[in-house]
Amino acid sequence: MSNLPTFSDVLSAADNLRGHAVHTPLITNSMLDDRVEGRVFMKAECLQRTGSFKFRGAYNALSRAGDEGRKRGIVACSSGNHAQGIAEAARLMGQQATIIMPEDAPLLKKQRTARSGATIIEYDRYLEDREMLTQKHAEETGAILVHPYENHDVIAGQGTVGLEACRDLQQLGLEADHFLVCAGGGGLMAGITIAAKHHFPSVQIHPVEPEGHDDQRRSHIAGERLGGNVNTPSLCDAILTQMPGEASFAICQGQLSDGLVVSDQEAMDAVAFAFHELKLVVEPGGAVTLAALLSGKLHVAGKTVLATLSGGNIDPPVMARALDI
Amino acid sequence: MSNLPTFSDVLSAADNLRGHAVHTPLITNSMLDDRVEGRVFMKAECLQRTGSFKFRGAYNALSRAGDEGRKRGIVACSSGNHAQGIAEAARLMGQQATIIMPEDAPLLKKQRTARSGATIIEYDRYLEDREMLTQKHAEETGAILVHPYENHDVIAGQGTVGLEACRDLQQLGLEADHFLVCAGGGGLMAGITIAAKHHFPSVQIHPVEPEGHDDQRRSHIAGERLGGNVNTPSLCDAILTQMPGEASFAICQGQLSDGLVVSDQEAMDAVAFAFHELKLVVEPGGAVTLAALLSGKLHVAGKTVLATLSGGNIDPPVMARALDI
Numbered sequence: 001m002s003n004l005p006t007f008s009d010v011l012s013a014a015d016n017l018r019g020h021a022v023h024t025p026l027i028t029n030s031m032l033d034d035r036v037e038g039r040v041f042m043k044a045e046c047l048q049r050t051g052s053f054k055f056r057g058a059y060n061a062l063s064r065a066g067d068e069g070r071k072r073g074i075v076a077c078s079s080g081n082h083a084q085g086i087a088e089a090a091r092l093m094g095q096q097a098t099i100i101m102p103e104d105a106p107l108l109k110k111q112r113t114a115r116s117g118a119t120i121i122e123y124d125r126y127l128e129d130r131e132m133l134t135q136k137h138a139e140e141t142g143a144i145l146v147h148p149y150e151n152h153d154v155i156a157g158q159g160t161v162g163l164e165a166c167r168d169l170q171q172l173g174l175e176a177d178h179f180l181v182c183a184g185g186g187g188l189m190a191g192i193t194i195a196a197k198h199h200f201p202s203v204q205i206h207p208v209e210p211e212g213h214d215d216q217r218r219s220h221i222a223g224e225r226l227g228g229n230v231n232t233p234s235l236c237d238a239i240l241t242q243m244p245g246e247a248s249f250a251i252c253q254g255q256l257s258d259g260l261v262v263s264d265q266e267a268m269d270a271v272a273f274a275f276h277e278l279k280l281v282v283e284p285g286g287a288v289t290l291a292a293l294l295s296g297k298l299h300v301a302g303k304t305v306l307a308t309l310s311g312g313n314i315d316p317p318v319m320a321r322a323l324d325i
Numbered sequence: 326m327s328n329l330p331t332f333s334d335v336l337s338a339a340d341n342l343r344g345h346a347v348h349t350p351l352i353t354n355s356m357l358d359d360r361v362e363g364r365v366f367m368k369a370e371c372l373q374r375t376g377s378f379k380f381r382g383a384y385n386a387l388s389r390a391g392d393e394g395r396k397r398g399i400v401a402c403s404s405g406n407h408a409q410g411i412a413e414a415a416r417l418m419g420q421q422a423t424i425i426m427p428e429d430a431p432l433l434k435k436q437r438t439a440r441s442g443a444t445i446i447e448y449d450r451y452l453e454d455r456e457m458l459t460q461k462h463a464e465e466t467g468a469i470l471v472h473p474y475e476n477h478d479v480i481a482g483q484g485t486v487g488l489e490a491c492r493d494l495q496q497l498g499l500e501a502d503h504f505l506v507c508a509g510g511g512g513l514m515a516g517i518t519i520a521a522k523h524h525f526p527s528v529q530i531h532p533v534e535p536e537g538h539d540d541q542r543r544s545h546i547a548g549e550r551l552g553g554n555v556n557t558p559s560l561c562d563a564i565l566t567q568m569p570g571e572a573s574f575a576i577c578q579g580q581l582s583d584g585l586v587v588s589d590q591e592a593m594d595a596v597a598f599a600f601h602e603l604k605l606v607v608e609p610g611g612a613v614t615l616a617a618l619l620s621g622k623l624h625v626a627g628k629t630v631l632a633t634l635s636g637g638n639i640d641p642p643v644m645a646r647a648l649d650i
Contacts, residue, residue: 022353025350047603279637281605320650323641325650
């Protein structure tokens with residue numbers, strides 16, 4: 001990416017998304033607040049169109065591709081949430097989308113991607129390189145590649161999550177002390193960093209990752225992009241990436257506070273908490289921020305906290321396991 | 326009840342609830358809108374404190390009971406949602422609550438009532454009269470009886486559901502053509518009728534009930550309160566009542582449009598739709614409005630529709646059944 005997105009790109013993404021993306025609410029819960037002794041505002045992107053924030057970046061990118069996208073088609077790689085975002089945005093735009101998905105992606109995510117009319121090509125996540133497969137498809141077919149996070153318009157679109165959250169908090173007369181973000185490749189975190197640091201310059205932004213996949217945390221400590229071990233199994237499929245994106249890393253460098261890491265069990269406990277107490281359907285990868293708060297990874301007593309609940313596309317059997325049915 | 330609540334009572338209930346009840350969002354979903362060819366705004370009271378709208382009326386009533394409530398204690402009868410609302414409001418007020426609950430009330434509702442510190446007395450829903458039991462307890466102990474719908478302050482509190490929904494819709498520059506309300510004793514419907522008819526005088530308000538429990542529909546057609554058959558089993562435990570409340574019937578008389586009736590299966594399909602598509606946890610009785618829309622009980626093409634999702638306190642095994650896990 002030659003030029004990195006700025007706050008004005010986030011503002012124009014917000015204009016672009018108006019009437020298409022859901023302005024999701026900030027959810028509060030007195031039991032959670034009592035437990036952490038702070039005020040937590042959860043940005044419920046599980047309520048977003050297609051069930052995750054990914055629709056924002058996808059729609060922003062595809063609407064800018066416009067006629068060119070209709071002529072050439074779109075290709076994207078994704079474990080599921082970017083896939084659904086792209087597939088649905090393409091349907092709305094009258095573009096044909098092809099999605100390169102790992103064959104062990106959650107069934108629900110495959111089904112929901114297919115129902116928007118996208119073509120799915122499966123690959124083996126442990127043996128094949130999805131970036132190369134996607135690049136090859138783009139070269140062979142001429143389709144426009146929309147990367148899940150190495151893309152200017154995608155990052156700007158995800159930034160609207162932060163924009164809405166900060167504006168809504170300001171309307172309540174509050175300022176955020178902390179912003180916990182579910183982190184995979186870092187597109188959401190980069191977009192949120194742009195918006196949140198504009199509104200609240202001293203806010204502490206924390207990437208939250210699953211155990212064994214804390215490449216964001218380690219990279220930002222090291223000051224360089226480090227690879228993770230994608231072979232470590234995790235239920236947090238939505239946020240498993242090989243290493244931080246180049247663009248998102250550049251945007252976030254020097255802007256982040258401590259990275260937080262949660263176990264699969266902590267993520268599943270947060271899924272159950274969201275079900276029972278918040279009445280929200282959240283997937284494990286979308287619940288890691290809540291998991292970090294519930295398991296006390298960050299001391300937020302007396303603080304105002306924003307946290308993303310980034311998606312809700314959970315297979316029913318995984319929910320059954322979380323609820324111990 | 327000697328005097329019926331008015332719009333100004335709803336306004337003062339809103340003042341009273343500010344900072345205590347959640348201002349719940351209106352949820353939209355493009356798939357639902359496409360399906361009914363209209364614009365549906367769901368008032369997600371499952372996101373309310375204690376998981377249902379009942380907290381509003383309970384808090385409004387108990388805060389007005391104040392010191393008297395602290396001295397005498399509170400007693401209420403409820404299958405679960407009013408119970409939780411009363412128990413939590415009493416905890417916040419420093420009052421002692423006793424709840425008369427049917428022994429076959431959902432386990433989750435009993436547990437959540439107990440954890441707020443209320444004392445639970447169980448009865449047999451098929452053999453005993455809960456109204457009499459509650460009255461007797463109040464007389465013997467001197468506790469203040471807070472009826473789930475035959476109560477001025479409770480109805481005014483529930484009216485804030487309608488107040489928020491109408492104001493939020495107006496902020497979007499829209500007017501409601503229809504308002505679908507989950508109806509049991511009618512406290513919520515009465516409160517909503519007061520607020521909605523103030524904001525949108527020509528809005529059509531529809532009670533929605535489970536099959537075999539359509540006493541609101543039949544009573545409003547007959548022009549007098551008719552009893553239902555409480556022995557007909559239904560999964561919609563939240564809205565099974567013997568007959569419309571006297572006060573709510575008086576408030577709603579001549580104000581309602583066609584009552585809608587859904588089967589348990591339609592309610593369960595709506596619970597599954599809410600899980601998969603809205604990412605909301607809704608209980609069967611709270612999903613009857615969505616069920617009516619999904620099963621085409623009302624033609625809303627081209628219309629703007631408000632609908633309550635009144636609660637989310639569902640036992641996990643019931644959710645598992647809805648999701649066919």
